[in-house]
Each structure stands twice: as structure tokens, then as C-alpha cells.
Amino acid sequence: MSDISPPRAASKVPRVNEMGLGDLSYALKMGLRDYLKAPFMGLFFANVYVMGGWLIYLFLFVTEQIWYAIPITMGFPLLGPFLAVGLYEVSRRLERGEGWTRNDIFGVIWRQKDRQLPSISWVIIVYFLFWSFFAHMLFALFLGPSALTNVTSSYAYLLEPEGLVMLITGTAAGAIFALVLFSLTVIALPLLLDKELDFVTAMLTSFAVVRQNPLVMVTWGVIIAGLTFLAMVPFLLGLFLVLPVLGHASWHIYRRALTPRD
Structure with missing residues (x-):
């Protein structure tokens, strides 16, 4: 089956739609359907994510920086949408009734x-690294530099008043970081795959969707965060189900959120 190249002529900015909570259940249902129709691709991209997580945690354990697992775990879901680009392409082809091979999907990703x-x-990677640095700074600010070395042998620091305040502050700050990045990228990534726009316009369009549909999109963000964290508990193994379903569902959220003008 011949591949359809991405559009090269500049696309018009799509119109933002009004959304309802029913769009979320629809997207999740379609996400599961797409995963079941193309399980290999879902398992492949989930495997990349899971193996990457294992390597990160192994590195932290070997270098005795396991305390870093807390900010890494909180920030790890931020990279999920980036790794789901191949799943967007699978859903796009299924939506159009087009056939595809594995080489077609990887070829589309390569052409990006x-x-x-x-x-x-x-932007996502730098944002993730900045969050990691900020979390490190927050840890040192509340607990002092000595805690960074002693926490690997004793987690009692986290149960002291300063540790609890640090965890609460870090969680609040992490939620703000995640909300900002989510607002700028939740629609932007599938939009850039589908249309020929610059990334700044795509990010602003994504933000406009969240601003016009705050309840729906914040609920979607909570669903993504909640399911991802639950999937990470059993050694990240739950991501083999959650990541593909959410990746495919994100494509359908994009399709419900915008109406093309061209």
C-alpha cells in the first residue's frame, strides 16, 4: 500500500469546537478499538516507553540517586504524548479506512x-529537564544538600515536617508544570502530524482548545495522569495497556476538538 505524504501546502488554522464530557468516553472507546485493531504497534511503542523507564530507574539505582525517582515519576507522563506520535498515525489511517504496514508507520515518523x-x-524534552532541575532545587531548598546523599539510605527525611511540606509543594508545583505543558501540547502534537502548521501556532491552538473547554480538557488531563500513574505502579507494566489506549484516544480527542477549514 502506497503511503500518503504529509501535506506540504500551508494549512489553515482549524476552528475550535465546543466539547462535552461525552467526547472523553467516546475517545477512550475508540482508543481501545484502535489498540485492538493494531495491537503490535501499540505494544511496540509502549515497550519503548517502558524500557526507557526501566533504564532510567536502573541508572538512578546504580548511581545511588534513587531519590530522583520521585520527580522523574511525576514528570515521566509529560513525555508520553511525544512517544505516541506513531499511534496517532495508526488511528488516522484506521479512521480513513486506509491500509498500512509497519514500514508505512515508521516512515511517517521518520519524515517528521x-x-x-x-x-x-x-520543547517537551527541555520542559521535562527543567522540571527535574526544579524538583532537585526544591528538594535541596527544603531539606538541605545533606539530605540528597542520606535519603538513599533512609527515607525518614520525607516524613519530617520539612519533608512533608516539600512533598506538598512539589506536588502543587508539578501539577502547575503539567497543566501548562498539557495545555500547549495536548492538541498540538496530533495537529502537527495532520496539518502543515508551525509549532507555535499549533501550541496556541491547543491552548485555545483548553481555554474554550476547560472542564472537559482538565478532566482529560486528570484521566491521563491518573491512569498513567496507576499503570506505573506494577513496574510500569500497566503502560502496555494504558499508553496505547491513551495514545489512540488522544487522536480522537483532537478530531473532536477541531474542525478543519481546508
Whole structure:
């Protein structure tokens, strides 16, 4: 089956739609359907995510920086949408009734290097690294530099008043970090795959969707965060189900959120 190349002519900015909570249940149902129709691709991309997580935690354990697992765990879901690009393409082809092979999907991902997805991917990665640095600074600010070395042998620091305040403050700050990035990228990533727009316009369009549908989109963000954290508890193994379903569902959220003008 021949591949359909991404559009090269500049696309018009889509119109933002009014959404309801029913769109979320629809997207999750369609996400599960797409996963069951293309399980190999879902398992492949989930495996990349899970193996990456295992390697990160192994590195932290070997280097005796396991305390870093707390901010890493909180920030890890921020990278999920970036890794789900291949799943967006699978859902797009299923939606259009088009056939595809594994090479078609990987080929589409490879061609994104000449478009706008790498730019927004760097935004996500830098944002994740900044969050990790901020969490490190917050830890040292509340508990002092000595805690960074002693916490690997004793977690009693976290149960002291300063530790509890640090955890509460870090959780609140992490929620703000996640909300900002979520607002700028939740629609932007599938939009950039589907249309020929610059990444700044895509991020602003994504923010406009969240601003116009705050209840629906914040609920969607809570669903993503909640399911992802639950899936990470059993050694990240739950991500083999959760990540593909959420990845495919995100495509259908995008389709419900915007109406093309061209």
C-alpha cells in the first residue's frame, strides 16, 4: 500500500469546537478499538516507553540517586504524548479506512524530522529537564544538600515536617508544570502530524482548545495522569495497556476538538 505524504501546502488554522464530557468516553472507546485493531504497534511503542523507564530507574539505582525517582515519576507522563506520535498515525489511517504496514508507520515518523514535530518535541524534552532541575532545587531548598546523599539510605527525611511540606509543594508545583505543558501540547502534537502548521501556532491552538473547554480538557488531563500513574505502579507494566489506549484516544480527542477549514 502506497503511503500518503504529509501535506506540504500551508494549512489553515482549524476552528475550535465546543466539547462535552461525552467526547472523553467516546475517545477512550475508540482508543481501545484502535489498540485492538493494531495491537503490535501499540505494544511496540509502549515497550519503548517502558524500557526507557526501566533504564532510567536502573541508572538512578546504580548511581545511588534513587531519590530522583520521585520527580522523574511525576514528570515521566509529560513525555508520553511525544512517544505516541506513531499511534496517532495508526488511528488516522484506521479512521480513513486506509491500509498500512509497519514500514508505512515508521516512515511517517521518520519524515517528521523535516516538519515541525521535532521543534515541539524539543520543547517537551527541555520542559521535562527543567522540571527535574526544579524538583532537585526544591528538594535541596527544603531539606538541605545533606539530605540528597542520606535519603538513599533512609527515607525518614520525607516524613519530617520539612519533608512533608516539600512533598506538598512539589506536588502543587508539578501539577502547575503539567497543566501548562498539557495545555500547549495536548492538541498540538496530533495537529502537527495532520496539518502543515508551525509549532507555535499549533501550541496556541491547543491552548485555545483548553481555554474554550476547560472542564472537559482538565478532566482529560486528570484521566491521563491518573491512569498513567496507576499503570506505573506494577513496574510500569500497566503502560502496555494504558499508553496505547491513551495514545489512540488522544487522536480522537483532537478530531473532536477541531474542525478543519481546508
